Amino acid sequence: MVTRTTPFEGQKTILEEELHKLAGSVPDPELPVLTLEELGVLRAVHVRGGGAVEVELTPTYTGCPAIEAMSADIERVLHEHGVPEVTVQTVLSPAWTTDDISDEGRRKLREFGIAPPRTQRATGPVPISLGPTRTAAHTPGGAAETPPAVGPEADPVRCPHCGSADTELLSRFSSTACKALRRCLSCREPFDHFKEL
């Protein structure tokens, strides 16, 4: 029997912290090397009256199909640990960004052969270009490099295999919406790049 202490607003109880750890340790269904905590999509775990638990989850992309599998996995793990009632809610705000991926998560992505997203320092409203837009050179047959809203030239996407900064974009969209396909010009290996969002 768990007795719930009354926390101050926004303060987690010991039980909530423990359940947060459990839910956060669930692997991402599409990139199982990452946990939901490392991906930064687990927003909150609340214990309500009667032992019911409410989990707040945010999707990476609005249409991310993995969110349903994530919810089911969280429910299963918490049930296995004796929580009788689990509700997983999807929250959109504040919008998830690739900056929410932890350092450990980035390290694991690289180890897995995926170039992690570059950090975007911009805060506030989403930058938007009007009128003459990005002036990336368009070479026939080759896709231009500049991703929207991010990606300073000074911060190249590095090959996760050999670390070379000499890489080129092959396709803006790869196996999933969150990745782009690139190729390393040093070791010639193609690789996925987790796009900045």
Added chain:
Amino acid sequence: MTVTAGSTAALALGDDALVLSHRLGEWAGKAPVLEEEVALANIALDLLGQARVLLSMAGDEDELAYLREERDFRNLQLVEQPNGDFAHTITRQLYFSTYQRLLYAELAAGDGQFAPLAAKAVKEVAYHQDHAEQWTLRLGDGTAESHRRMREACEALWRYTAEMFHPVEGVDVNWKDLETSWLESVSAVLRRATLDVPEGPRSGAWTAGAGRQGLHTEPFGRMLAEMQHLHRSHPGASW
């Protein structure tokens, strides 16, 4: 179903996303190269995600998607236009993603009911717009054949572009400013792609511009039949 200004707006924006998502999905198995197959499917998936959030604000997403009649859809006529050749699809993408990015950026900056979704979706749409722009440049400034096809597509779809800026009840943005920004942005891309900015009217003789009122073009009925067929034949089916 009670129709409030909020749900009218959610239907308009949600139907745009749903219908375009379905059109882009029609490219599956037919895109010119594998990378494009994946790109168009991913863009369709982003739009489907937006549609699900928006339609859920107006009612039951499945009922709204699968059980409404043609006249009850509030999408722009632009997004229901058939895929045509690849140039038509890219032009439709250029016109719509530029509009959607500007609109969502405005909504994200406000504090209305659409702000949370818009803040999230505008980042996805930035990639859609970039994709459309890069293809517009490659095809417009490509071969004589690709240039001709792009020019024809730009002109053919131009008459559906005025409707985007007819004010939608419950969407609190400055539509005039939006239209000015859209024209500047699209014109700049077309000029860089060595394409002329079409000179024809931006709305058609009688129906173009009426999608928001439930008047749709002929190809939409066929698309809807295809989209709703499975659900209507097997209600509640899942796999």
